Amino acid sequence: MENIKAYVSQHKDRFLNELIELLKIPSVSADSAFSQDVLNTADAVKEALSKAGCDTTEICETPGYPIVYGEKIIDPNLPTVLVYGHYDVQPADPVELWDSPPFDPIIKTTDKHPDGAIFARGACDDKGQMYMHVKALEYMTSQGELPCNVKFMVEGEEEIGSSSLAWFVERNQEKLSNDVILISDTGMISNTQPSITTGLRGLSYVEVEVTGPNRDLHSGLYGGAVANPINILSKMIASLHDENNHITIPGFYDAVEELSLEERAEMAKAPFSLEAYKNALDIDQEYGEKGYTTNERNSIRPTLDVNGIWGGYTGEGAKTVIASKAYAKISMRLVPNQESEKITALFAKHFESIAPKAVKVKVTPHHGGEGYVTPIDNIGYKAANKAYTKTFGVPAIPQRSGGSIPIVALFERELKSKTILMGFGLDSDAIHSPNEHFGVFNYLKGIETIPLFYKYFVEMSK
């Protein structure tokens, strides 16, 4: 694999243009208005996999959006790598905050990306990182460097809970059998300091509806005499945290594993500047659970955040109305051992219990997923670390991420194999935000590093 660097620089422009074409399709899984685009993206990924050298590729129907599957089996006795990624993207709104159209990709340089970055929804999460694996496969097959079997499973519902993927995996254990699962859907510390994500948070996501009077009312004639659903919802949301920002849902922390001081000290070694963090977000003060650092709050601790709230008159000017209904989307990030379904049930029970008689409350679960921790002593982790060390010149640092990839825990349960999270994005890439981007350096470095993982993993498997 000595010529991998040369191969990447030789095909650089084509690699970028192919990704840009893929990014032009608005595959927003959360909004049914884009359903045809999501399906078209699946077809584009299938075609890319065949071109990259898969012997068989297929669009696997599911109850939801299809799974794109592809494989190249060179020898049943050799190890098999299962690559997972997703071709759906987050909604782009608020679109008005994008400097360029979210589905009209352009390459611009930034402080963090002097070689340029591709700006588009999905550039990093996850089309760009998924496509690195397609191009790495192209290199290995075209150059006769593929050292083992490979399977691809690319889904279209990651941003809405991967429920169809779970359905698919449970029914295809044989087809998906593998020795290691490889995913690039996370980040690394910086372009000079690679890291491997060894922990993920779980997720419980619910939508709540508070109903007061059966119709919107004049706030003068009724104000003060009836429960205002917006005021009540605000009160209920406020009560979900105490003065130390602990979550007040009974039983919420029961399963939370407390890390040892040693582990916390180990985590604290990762380079981090609170000042730089606050400056990057333009905030005067950080905020969170008492007794934990910023990096602990967003990785090893569970959280509860309102992701959206709406009710009453939100148009121009003033309307003196008491709304009939108020709504909120609320998500909880969970740590390993907290079970998503159990937490969702605890939330629903508690939220209904704190509602005053003067309103009616409905809690609708959206989706969830379990947390996950990868041991750093398995060969998958070691192979990945050796690959990073070779291409970046320094070893990777193991890191807990605050994000969730709900299906990683499912993979281990159903497929009995470990997942290695080789991320090449940066926290500053604004995934889920306006102006999401992915560094050209990171994209190409990923394509360069992935084949080495295959090489070392096969060597270590012997």
Added chain:
Amino acid sequence: MENIKAYVSQHKDRFLNELIELLKIPSVSADSAFSQDVLNTADAVKEALSKAGCDTTEICETPGYPIVYGEKIIDPNLPTVLVYGHYDVQPADPVELWDSPPFDPIIKTTDKHPDGAIFARGACDDKGQMYMHVKALEYMTSQGELPCNVKFMVEGEEEIGSSSLAWFVERNQEKLSNDVILISDTGMISNTQPSITTGLRGLSYVEVEVTGPNRDLHSGLYGGAVANPINILSKMIASLHDENNHITIPGFYDAVEELSLEERAEMAKAPFSLEAYKNALDIDQEYGEKGYTTNERNSIRPTLDVNGIWGGYTGEGAKTVIASKAYAKISMRLVPNQESEKITALFAKHFESIAPKAVKVKVTPHHGGEGYVTPIDNIGYKAANKAYTKTFGVPAIPQRSGGSIPIVALFERELKSKTILMGFGLDSDAIHSPNEHFGVFNYLKGIETIPLFYKYFVEMSK
């Protein structure tokens, strides 16, 4: 005026059709998208006034929407009645909750309106009630029954704070000089029990903006470590009421006049069924300030209600985002002696003071108005009561309303005359709500009653 009843029933259909035409114009003053419609409505009102017998009518330009003015002076030595109304309407949203298009009026019968009611935005508030006065004038002029001078002042910004009206009144005291001001922009107890509104609440209306991070963030990577503006806004809103639903803004109650037990006992005599009230709104329990009845809470007590709230992802499905900003529209209903501007300042000071350092807060005043109380011993009130007694067969009951007509206090200050609030709507007419309507009975009864007010007022003025 013996033939008034006959005249009304003879012209009933035309009176209805003329009002329906006026209701078809969507004069939503809060939304600039409708500005041309608002202006067209002013022209339509001007034309209606000339047809009804005004000698002079004009469109008076202001910094905002124009005031429609009309007058008929028959003898400078006779008393002058100044009629006030507004031709603008509330926004119609949520439009999807209307059973028929808000600006495509239809007449349907209801339990409360067996003779039918006109369903349209503005049917009751205030186009329908304002147009009763136009038709009453038509009767008096066409039948030679006008006993005094009359002036009309119809504005287009009542639903957004009447700021241009204040500007106009301050500059036209001479033109607007009068002996009594007559307004139909309130309600009555029922179609068998008329009432006259003797008190109005003031209003302070603000919009608040809470800013956390400078961009939307991924709730997994940042959740728990940064202040979520929606959670913070909810906390701040919740803290504005204590456990007894008293408002916690320091100084908020300082100017509030406490009614004597006698006055409260007098109020309590008005027919009212809490069960019927709760059933009408489909609520299991009323809600409000401890120590006061439902009718006291919505009339003699000040309130604080969130009229609208929004932030984050409010679309279909789930988006795991921490919003950069959250917003709310908040209004406070004030009682006589509470000064709107002072309360707005108290709110802003308090709201900024309770914001954690981790967010930035902006408070923008929308508009306000002062409360008002009419004595029941002046001839204006007595003439109105005699008119109701004649047409309804029973005397009217004096009633405090929870609503606000911000300019009534201004009229007394600038024009030195009392305002009589002859309302013909019902609380169930759903003003400011979807499916606003106005009873055909109420509309015609108003046209029948108003001329009698003129007659008795002139007689009592001698």
